[in-house]
Amino acid sequence: MKKQTLAVKKPLYIVLISVHGLIRGHDLELGRDADTGGQTKYVVELARALGERVDVEKVVLLTRRVVDSQVSADYAEVWEPLSDKAGIVRIACGEDKYLRKEMLWDSLENFADNVLLYLKSQPRLPDVFHSHYADAGYVGSRLAHQLGIPLVHTGHSLGRNKRLQLLASGIPRSEIESTYHISRRIEAEETTLGSAERVITSTQQEIEQQYGLYDFYQPERMRVIPPGTDLTQFFPPQGDEKTSPMAMALKRYLKQPNKPMILALSRPDPKKNLVALIEAYGGSPALQQAANLVIVAGNRDDIQEMENISKAVLTEILLAVDKYDLYGKVAYPKHHKPEEVAVLYRLAAASGGVFVNPALTEPFGLTLIEAAACGLPIVATEDGGPTDIIRNCRNGHLINPLDRAALADTLLQVLADRVAWRRFSRNGIAGVRSFYSWPAHVESYLSVIRPLVEKAEPRTRMSLRRRSGTFREQAIFTSLDQNLIGDPVSLVPFLQTMQEHRKAIIFGIATGRSLDDALAILKRHNIPQPDVLITGQGTQIHYAPNLTEDAVWTRHIDHLWNRQAVHDILKEMPGLTMQPKSNQSAFKLSYFIDPAATDVNAIRRLLLRNEQAVNVIFSFGQFLDVLPVRASKGLALRWCAEKFGFPLEQTLVAGVTGADADMLRGNTLGVVVDNRHLGELADLANIEKIYFSKQPHAAGILEAMTHYRFFVDDNAGTAA
Structure with a gap:
């Protein structure tokens, strides 16, 4: 029998591409502008971490060379070493001066050509390209096709989601195009998704809810690899944190500062659900007896001078503390430095406390990983990234963020069971090292990269079809009560239809319920979060995937x-x-x-x-x-149509009661779904474009889709 010999794996040569921002190996100018944020930190740390591996031969981080007196001369250096095997190479990209990323689109072919010249001057070509963000994805796609080298991509953020956020902030569509060139960005993302052999994301939710909106969505090519955490900064208590300035600052607020600490840390945003946490604490005398509550919600000097959303949240926090008379039990410090975040986690862990994230939605949950690394058990929302973290680390509990009583009971349970607390603490520390440290991140990363280089995994191609336009041009808006809910049997095929056509339509729900109440109903009936959620009879508008509130609408209706x-x-x-x-x-x-x-x-x-x-x-x-x-369901719907650019003539609207009347009137394709309150909409019976269904609930909406031939070629038709 012939003896088999194991082939020695060739060390990898990896090229990372991150075009925009100010990238250097030291003193990163994080937060200097919108282009110098987490992505720049990630790619530098990834390059360094890869350079530490024995199975990596070389790592080059390609970025744009900037020659500009307004920024450091560091960014003009063509070569900057990061370690013996890793370094930054800066390549010319159009104009020399520093430009925001939206101004670089016309220069990306120039950058790609210059990168090609550089690569061909090297002793050998790289084994793999890894592009970061849409602009680098565009460059990486060109290089991958020219050189036959596999492309891996990380989006960091996506254009379709960004467009929703910009619309919510009040920026007109025309200005979004002229300022952000969002159509070019989305086209670049589609090109990249069609070219990349692998797409790396932080969570499964990111794959399903964000990438799922793209024509070239190919989930079998996507891999979840959570980002690494710096364990030299986040580690268990050492004893010195109890005498830190932060510990002294908290004592100003607390009558019994040595009690266990329930810690919440986030920006002051309604989605973070901090007021509900205070209400849960205030409604539980047992929880107040067991622990103090510490709310760290950004930095503030004068709440009155803050922007409206932050001001509203912080005011609600103060009012909730007053309502439940929680003085001496709740701390809400005005200031904290970035380096004091880790101290807060260690203070909470040393007290035998718990970290809580009660957000309505949490795409990833970096604070949960940081808290876990410090030995602090966690209680977190069951929506999004926390599900992955707690499954991996086994260091806490998931909760429904809308159920205040359950939230209080879960916190009390963690604090009371000291055996379980110690187990959660140990599991969190070990889990972060196994799943969320930089060595763990790189191990997972290379397990995705190497099979592509060695051609050990099939490189399949799906037959995908592009839409005629960049944006969705049809919409379906429906009320909630006695329409979507009331008949679970007909709801199933309706939701299946929405899923099948999710790339072609905008799906909206308009209800008189409050946001919390509506979200609870959606969760109870397993209805996915819609693209647009209009609540309070049209007084609030929120956009998926992160429940971004349309603050401009709020100002508009105050008239x-x-x-x-x-x-x-x-x-x-x-x-x-x-x-x-x-x-x-x-x-x-x-x-x-x-x-x-x-x-x-x-x-x-x-x-x-x-x-x-x-x-x-x-x-x-x-x-x-x-x-x-200025507020109603119909007016809110038309506001959204103007923002998103979908025609009312291609918008199917389903209603059941008088609150839906002005949604149904006008140029929309209206359907009054059969129900016991038809008398409230009787005056609509003589309007030609409004259809009265014969079936109730979701079945009536499906009936209207057939009547209007709504999904024929994914273009809304005329009445059959």
Whole structure:
């Protein structure tokens, strides 16, 4: 029998490509501008970490050479060593001066040609390219095709998601194109996804919810490799943290500073759900007895001078502390330095405490990994990245961020069971080393790269079709109660249809429920988060995948709105009873109405006589909502149509009650879904473009899709 010999694996030559920003091996100018953030830090640290491996021959990080008196001369150096085997090579890319990434698109072919000349001057060609962000993906795609070298790509952020965020911030579509060249970016991303042999992401959710919107979405080519964590910065308590300036700062707030600490750390954003955490703590005397609560929500000097969203969240935090009289039990320090974040984790761990992330949605959860590395057990939202982290590290519990009682009970459970606490602490430290340290990251990374180089995995090609345009030009908007929910049997084929056409349409839900309530309903019925979520009868708009709130809409509807005046006018009105506080909001007054005792039109006339320009909405035979005159489901829908650019003529709108009337009227393809409140929409029966379905619930929406031939060639048709 012939003796087999094992082939020695050839060390790899890896080329990383990261075109934009200011990249150097020391004193990274993180936060200098939008282009000098986490990506620049990641690629430098990845190059260094790869250079430490014996199975890596050489690592070159290619970036743009910048010759500009406005920035350091470091960025003009053609070669900068990072270690014996790793270094940065700077290549000319159009103009010499420093430019933001959006201004580089016309120079990328120039950069690619110069990179090709550099590579051909080297002793050998690289084994693999790894591009970072869309611009590098475009360059990497060209080089991969020219040289026949496999391409790996990391997007870091994606254009389709970025466009939603920019629209939510109030930037007009035309300005988004002229400033950010978003169409070119999305086209580059599509090109890259069609060329890359592997796409590396941080979480499975990123694959499904963000990349899933692209025509060249190929999930079998995608691999989840979480980013590495610096264990020289994040480590268990050493004892000196108790005398640190941060420890002294916390003592100002706390009557019993030696009690275990429940630590929450995030920016002041409604999605982070910090107020709900305080309410959970305030509603549990046992939890207050067991631990202090420490909320670290960014840095502040004067809340009144902060931007509106941060100001609103911080104000709500202070009001919640006051409401539950939590003085002496809750700390909310005004300032912290970046290096004090690790100290906070260690202080909490040393106290026998717990780290909590109650966010409504959490794409990754870097703070959870940092806390775990410091030996601090975690309690985190069951949405997104935390599911991967807790599965890998086995160091805490997942919670429904909308269930305050369960959140309090889970925190109390972690604090009370000291045996489990020590197990969680040990597991977290070990889990981060195994899954989230830089050595672990590089080990996983090379396990993805090497099979491509050795051709040990098949390089399959899917037959994919591009859409005619860059953006989705059809939309479906539906109400929630007695429409999507109410019949789980018909909901299944409806959701399957939405999934099949997710790249072709924008899916929106418009409801009178609050954001928290709507999210809870979606979770309970396994309805995926829509692209657009209109809540509070049209007073709030949020966009997927991160529930980004449209702050401009909020400012827009504030026109002529005087909530207190409306309340005072209606407080003696017979037949009206205020709904619970949970149904009220800054832009919505909600009542139960007895139609036998009062008339909706009389209420409208009364408010008008008192110079209150408002929208009065009657629905489900018993609810009355008073909104700003610029707010309604229909007005919110049209606001979104203007932002996203989908035509109303290609928008299917499904409603069931009076609150949906102005969504259904106009140029939309309307369907009144069969239900017991049809009388509220009876005046729509004579409008030609509004279809009345014969089936209720989601089956009625599917019926309307057939009636309008909505998905024929993915173009909305005329009525059959």
